Amino acid sequence: MLSLTAAHVASTIGAILYGDGNEPLRRVVIDSRAVQPGDLFVALRGARTDGHHHLRQAKDKGAAAALVLPDGQDRPVGLDYLVVPDTLKALGALARFHVGRLQARVIGITGSVGKTTAKDFLYQLLGGAQQKVFAAPASYNSEIGLPLAILAAPLDTKILVLEYGVNAPGEMDLLVKIARPHQAWITAIAAAHLEGLGDLQTVATEKAKLGAAVHEQHRVWLDGACWEKVRDAATNWQADVVVLEPWIDAGCRVLKTEAGAMHIQHERWGEVRVPLCARHQVATALVAARIAMEHGVGPEEIQQRLGQLQAPQGRLTVSEFEQVTVIDDAYNANPASMRAALSMLGSWPKPGRRIAVLGSMKELGPAAEVLHRQVGCQIVENGVDLLIGVGSGGAWIAASAGDEVETRVVDDSSAAAAILAGYLQPNDVLLLKASRSEALEKVLTHLRDLRAQDSARASVEGGGVEA
DSSP: OOOEEHHHHHHHHTOEEESOOOSEEOOEESOGGGOOTTOEEEOOBOSSOBGGGGHHHHHHTTOSEEEEOSSOOOOOTTSEEEEOSOHHHHHHHHHHHHHHHHTOEEEEEEOSSOHHHHHHHHHHHTTGGGGTEEEOSTTOOSTTHHHHHHHTSOTTOSEEEEEOOOSSTTHHHHHHHHOOOSEEEEOOOOSOSHHHHOSHHHHHHHHHHHHHHSOTTOEEEEEHHHHHHHGGGGTTOOSEEEEEOTTTTTOOEEEEEETTEEEEEETTTEEEEEOOSOHHHHHHHHHHHHHHHHTTOOHHHHHHHHTTOOOOTTSSEEEEETTEEEEEEOSOOOHHHHHHHHHHHHTOSSOSOEEEEEEOOOSOGGGHHHHHHHHHTTTGGGTOSEEEEEHHHHHHHHHTSOTTSEEEEESSHHHHHHHHHTTOOTTOEEEEEOOGGGOTTHHHHHHHHHHHHHHHHHHHHTTOSOO
């Protein structure tokens, strides 16, 4: 519970209050459809929608107050109104105030790939809610998402794990003003969000700003490859730099792999079966474990929690569909994560054909075609038997895959499912990978629908339905 009244919020962020403002506020929300009784609804104005058009819906669903702009829009009676010049800046100011109330240690995570996975792993290895750890939900890491994540944290939070995501120069400056981290973890520097950031050097410069914001005598965690890319931009860091090589630092080695899990031996934690399917995922878990130990988690707890780790949905999560292994990595994509996913597909410890459904990688700017075609050049070396390219990016990938691989190009996930319905057989391994907008996670839904239609048709043709 936010445990603030509208009057208190108004005084905190410098808003003009219309109403008595005495009702305690439960949560802060920006989607009128998600409003619950007692919430503060923040009306944001964006390119696609304007929250001010949904004030009545917010009121009808029980909102106690609304944060709005002073431009005379229709305001239904029954709500307290907090009027500010900029609702987005006011949201950030309220989040900054809430960070101060928490008095929690803030661990900030950024990187071109792996932020959400790193955040979720660290949350689990620190002990989660039972140990009063709170982590940003989903991928709440933008100028909107970060404040919402902070404002959802309970007042008794001891460790707050946050993601910091940037798409354009200057955005990191805004985020660290909202929540300055005590420690930071930079997961990777790679070609991502180039449409806004331009080039890899700018990516490194922006990510390095999180390290620059870390308090003196605290730490920034990263691996050697990442450190080499941010070193020139890190001249103003005051924190201690901890360069980790998780497979080397603690004598860690892989004992064996199996479908969906890796058995490792570690000098501190002993032998543990980590239920993750990719080597780079396990490396992320090992770094998270090292950070957790720095925060007082013992070796036995680390061993137990490593054995119970759960990857975020859509990020190399594994399931079975009619004896076909499905690797769902469809939440997001850039060249680095594409390479990692294809490598994992090629080394999957199970017989059967390798099938890759790959779609567009968004926000790559002028380099988009070249970067997609580079992915296509890696198809053969990873033993892919069938490549289905989805969308314009998928077509570029397919065009560079070579003649040794069977390729198809389709417009969307439903068309990909139609091909798979007539192709898949037991023991196949299927990878789904693209940027979120391609919605490749729907491939399985379409497949199930096709199977249901086939079953219904067979039942009718076989006389299973009475006339």
